Amino acid sequence: MRLPLALCLFAVTALPCFAQKETILREYEEFLSIPNVAADPAGLARNARWIIAAFAKRGVTMRLLETPGTPAVVYGEIKAPNARRTVVFYSHYDGQPVDPKQWNTAPFDPVLKGTLTDPEARLFARSASDSKAPIMAILAALDQLKGKPLTQNVKFFFEGEEEAGSRHLQTILEANKQLLAGDVWLICDGPVHQSRKQQIVFGARGNRSVEITLYGPSRELHSGHYGNWAPNPALRLAHLLASMKNEDGKVLVKGFYDGIEPLSATEKRAIAEAPSIDQDLRKELLLGETENPGMKIEEAINLPALTIRGLTSAHTGALASNVIPATAVASIDIRLVKGVDHKLTFDRILAHVKSQGYFVVDKDPDAATLLSHPKVAKVTSNGGYNAERTSMDLPISQKVIAAAEGALGPVVKLPTMGGSVPNGTIADALHVPTILVPICNHDNNQHSSNENIRLQNLWDGIKLMQGLLAMN
Amino acid sequence: MRLPLALCLFAVTALPCFAQKETILREYEEFLSIPNVAADPAGLARNARWIIAAFAKRGVTMRLLETPGTPAVVYGEIKAPNARRTVVFYSHYDGQPVDPKQWNTAPFDPVLKGTLTDPEARLFARSASDSKAPIMAILAALDQLKGKPLTQNVKFFFEGEEEAGSRHLQTILEANKQLLAGDVWLICDGPVHQSRKQQIVFGARGNRSVEITLYGPSRELHSGHYGNWAPNPALRLAHLLASMKNEDGKVLVKGFYDGIEPLSATEKRAIAEAPSIDQDLRKELLLGETENPGMKIEEAINLPALTIRGLTSAHTGALASNVIPATAVASIDIRLVKGVDHKLTFDRILAHVKSQGYFVVDKDPDAATLLSHPKVAKVTSNGGYNAERTSMDLPISQKVIAAAEGALGPVVKLPTMGGSVPNGTIADALHVPTILVPICNHDNNQHSSNENIRLQNLWDGIKLMQGLLAMN
Secondary structure: OOOOHHHHHHHOOOOOOHHHHHHHHHHHHHHHOOOOEOOOHHHHHHHHHHHHHHHHHOOOOEEEEEEOOEEEEEEEEEOOOOOOOEEEEEEEOOEOOOOHHHOOOOOOOOEEEOOOOOOOOEEEOOOOOOOHHHHHHHHHHHHHHOOOOOOOEEEEEEEOOHHHOOOOHHHHHHHOOOOOOOOEEEEOOOEOOOOOOOEEEOEEOEEEEEEEEEEOOOOOEEHHHHOOOOOOHHHHHHHHHHHHEOOOOOEOOOOOOOOOOOOOHHHHHHHHHOOOOHHHHHHHOOOOOOOOOOOOHHHHOOOOEEEEEEEEEEOOHHHOOOEEOOEEEEEEEEEEOOOOOHHHHHHHHHHHHHHOOOEEEOOOOOHHHHHHOOOEEEEEEEEEEOOEEOOOOOHHHHHHHHHHHHHHOOOEEEOOEOOOOOHHHHHHHHOOOEEEOOOEOOOOOOOOOOOEEEHHHHHHHHHHHHHHHOOO | OOOOHHHHHHHOOOOOOHHHHHHHHHHHHHHHOOOOEOOOHHHHHHHHHHHHHHHHHOOOOEEEEEEOOEEEEEEEEEOOOOOOOEEEEEEEOOEOOOOHHHOOOOOOOOEEEOOOOOOOOEEEOOOOOOOHHHHHHHHHHHHHHOOOOOOOEEEEEEEOOHHHOOOOHHHHHHHOOOOOOOOEEEEOOOEOOOOOOOEEEOEEOEEEEEEEEEEOOOOOEEHHHHOOOOOOHHHHHHHHHHHHEOOOOOEOOOOOOOOOOOOOHHHHHHHHHOOOOHHHHHHHOOOOOOOOOOOOHHHHOOOOEEEEEEEEEEOOHHHOOOEEOOEEEEEEEEEEOOOOOHHHHHHHHHHHHHHOOOEEEOOOOOHHHHHHOOOEEEEEEEEEEOOEEOOOOOHHHHHHHHHHHHHHOOOEEEOOEOOOOOHHHHHHHHOOOEEEOOOEOOOOOOOOOOOEEEHHHHHHHHHHHHHHHOOO
């Protein structure tokens, strides 16, 4: 089945050929089999070592930028003589937590479903898309470039804490300002357009996650003997959450939409020109309706969002029993757009919870606190970062578009993506434009179980990275 | 440490003595070590066999009343010559589901915390209170009676499906009307008064459990890329639940309180005379306030209640990830009072869900159903039963009170308990008065993890059962 490597030499422009694909996939499976969740620092360190070794094979020396309390950044450079500019490639090698029970295959035992020649085949593993894929694509692109001299300096910056909120990123950037200077940061993260067209995106939403815990009786009570008398934290949580957002998708937290920086004419035009995917997406996802009815998805993601990402209180289903729960917990994800500060937003959430009659604490409340307040809420946050948007009209923006279109043909251009990458932190710390060059399929289950990458996205991603590395 | 049995013969009135307690506890631990959850029919059958063997040791022949699709009832009789009446003792040997992760000790490996001589010591195991305790108390009471002839016929009826909603009870009762006839059914289930005083209770609330599942996207979506566009089932659930009950405890489902049979003067007086426990309970349970403020708990349980007993949607805490959940589930427990039918109440819940814009199904909806309705809810129920209340003024009611007070001194008398026992089903099928004679402590964690019985409750329960068996 394996073709001799020599056969591939004639096929460089239609890259990658079958044998190359096989080699790439084998190497990628090795990378994906190393666990990369925040709860496993040793696993993250193994990932970092793997990346260093893989770049060393391509003649690129990488090293660790270490900071206490966080996985190391893997960093390296390719210097060009008389370089026109310096381009920094950003990605991250850590992944979201996994709940193996919910996966069809083990999250760190990569499985290819389909054949290597099928562009629709998918490789399943945690971080197969988010965001080891761009790192693998860069490695394969370096192979394709075969040591051809570059006309720009290239730097690589691979973070290990993105899925945990990039809490140390600002510190790392500020401690290494000289080292990390460049003309543009290319953020290699996130999915391509839902139409499967390549997209170049000039911003990303900011992010702040919030967890709210409400308290009922100090132990679960029999719902018969105490139902109507003991307050129910699950009911209170329902009221609190309902007070935060209406069913049409409008957030009711005071000030939530204040300060939004309006879209420019170019940005509005780019949104209007993006292929319309709402109806196809709605069918694919079996949605009878959407939030913010009448709003195109590319438009909706230019507003801040408040999403309940999880609810827990006692049990449902076969494990449900007749109790009044002792606690009820909601995990909330907030997405922000340019002009809205994540710290201010968190303060507004706190003020909202207080306005609903809660005494707010940030640690588990003691008995005296619970007894002396009718309603107590624990509200915590792991921090967050702000949204950032680069102008599409900058020369470097146009250059990146041209390089992408040179590699893959016409691309979709959008002012922001819905997801968050720490481009705001990067722009703030280094005063540098950031542009997103995602490569993964949109239907990749990233952040959920059965994460995967569609093979054609990986092959296209390699071409794109080759084009961006060789940008003149 | 063990006293010879002979030493106990002098101590019959102050029963049980230390050696007897030790023997009772050893036998009870054996009983509690047999798993008794609905998901384990073989375990339930072992429990039934254990009960038969234990009664056989006391010279009482028990047998199984078998009905397809449900654990057998364990049934037996003690016949008295020239019996004044026939009294039927009801209990159940099945227990609520267990989640061993939430228990401090294994649920079916009984552990005594404290010493046998300490009345406050507790024995921990699933069903230690609910409701193997009365069965054990009857066994020990038979030992104490030492074969003394009874003046009434006694029948025993131990169900195996109570915690699963007694779905076959009506069928069983109607198939065995002659066999199960009696002048009163004594329902040996539930806790004594929260003041730790013995209580005799003349009714119980009815019960209906309901599970509601709401649907978002057909797979979990990235909350960044789709937040503001894909509908969130957890948010919808919050709105739906908030529409069902306000934070003061008032249920907003239309007709929920219709038809309630008013309390009689005797019943109102009994409630007023019950020791006031609200403040002590509030402190014990660390509650800053209670639902239905200003209402005594004994009064609040004379109203129907709607309790959210569990919520599930994606994850919270360390497993939370940035997704829009695919489903959100609420498990709801409804308690009913006399005059309110459980089927009618379920219909009212369905009508309420529909009134909130949902297309309601009773099975997992298919793609066409999801796509053709803006909002879809699956609403299911395992059935239920109605509340029942026996008049306190009946001669048999007064006789039972006298027997209990003869055994234990003054007792609390209440028109209803908050929990549910299938006394309504029994009264409907057999046209017989039902009276509740609970023995367990109120703080027994029944239906939750770490269920336990306080030893003094077991010893008092044995005295009470002895008094009721020997009632003249």
